[in-house]
Amino acid sequence: MKNVLINSLTVILGLILSVDAFSDTLYNPKNFDKEIYETKEIDVNFDGILDYVVYSKPFMGDELYFFVNRDKKYYLSLKGYNFSQDGGYIMTGIYPVLNKNNRLVIKTSFPGSGNSKINYFVFFKNNEYYLEKTIYTVGYSFDDDRRVDVCTVNQNIKLKKLYSNSSMHINQIPDESDRDDKCTISFDITVSIDDFIKRVDEEPYSKFETTQRYAALIKKYDITNKNVSQYNNLAYSLEKKEAYKEAIYLLNHIIDVYQSKAVAYINLGDAYWALEETNKAKDAYRTYIELMKKDGKESKISEQVLERVAR
Structure with missing residues (x-):
């Protein structure tokens, strides 16, 4: 000037x-x-x-x-x-x-x-x-x-x-x-978890990026037995959009509350695998396998999961 x-x-x-x-x-x-x-x-x-x-x-x-x-x-x-x-x-x-x-x-x-x-x-x-x-x-x-x-x-x-x-x-x-x-x-969260799922499914990454957005969501809506399935669906939608960092953040928080949620572990393993963090992926898969066996659902474990753990 x-x-x-x-x-x-x-x-x-x-x-x-x-x-x-x-x-x-x-x-x-x-x-x-x-x-x-x-x-x-x-x-x-x-x-x-x-x-x-x-x-x-x-x-x-x-x-x-x-x-x-x-x-x-x-x-x-x-x-x-x-x-x-x-x-x-x-x-x-x-x-x-x-x-x-x-x-x-x-x-x-x-x-x-x-x-x-x-x-x-x-x-x-x-x-x-x-x-x-x-x-x-x-x-x-x-x-x-x-x-x-x-x-x-x-x-x-x-x-x-x-x-x-x-x-x-x-x-x-x-x-x-x-x-x-x-x-x-x-973030100032004013929408529901279902609204988040819809946004992830329909909007570009910039509309739902950063793990801290999901920290704010969890602060707004505690993970409970009533909404844990919604949170897991949200994490799965994030994975499908290749927002692996955000999915991992959400899944780890689900597991902190519900240690026996098998579906969270397989999704977590898939997200880590996509980021080539194979050791973390195998740990998640192994826990998933243990939980499935414990529930008598060993026959439902996919060959892909077994093959990845065996590598």
Whole structure:
């Protein structure tokens, strides 16, 4: 973004000096144009004395300045950008982090995107400002279960180094395919188990992906004797759509509640086998065989299961 210069200070500083050159520069944060900049009293070096933070208002730029208070005189200690983006995220504020020493959080949000936001956590140590971590929150406004991904990504980057090196970038949010393992994903379940089965049978994978969706479903509807068959049918539908990870998650939870549910074990074995996790598949098949023999149903065990276990 193009910087908007302060009228009374254009000649004095020009805002073209390096970051380090600003460290002992006397500067009056109150001289910034209030139509363009937000000015906020906040302790930026955590010495118990209120300092000043100045940053561009939404859609007015991306500037960010920290001023330390020394005997009522203000010195520029950090100059950079506030992580706003053209046509994207905008800074909504900066705050001390509650119950965390020496930390600030710069909050940004994406207008019109539901619950999408990025929070940047700044850590002050040994007179240096570090970008400690970012927390990415992504809302899916079109997801039937109101999916929200929250991903914490470590950074540990000196802000002066980041601001002075245009080729340096922060670590981004994990790819969607990795978020089930690396992020916290929440859902607001409002439909029935049968509705889930229908969705899996009729909709694309994106409509029913991630194991955490099924964690939310189980939290909504405990696995009981009344619905265990529905849950097993849901797992079977997931297998048919090659959503093996989700099927395995569901089947393991069924087995946790009903250890003698033979059909859950054969489905679990099939799902593991499809993922080429043969040892886990054989363990599930062996339990299935034992349960079938115990119930006098040995003749119903398929040759395929016996052949796989024998390998």
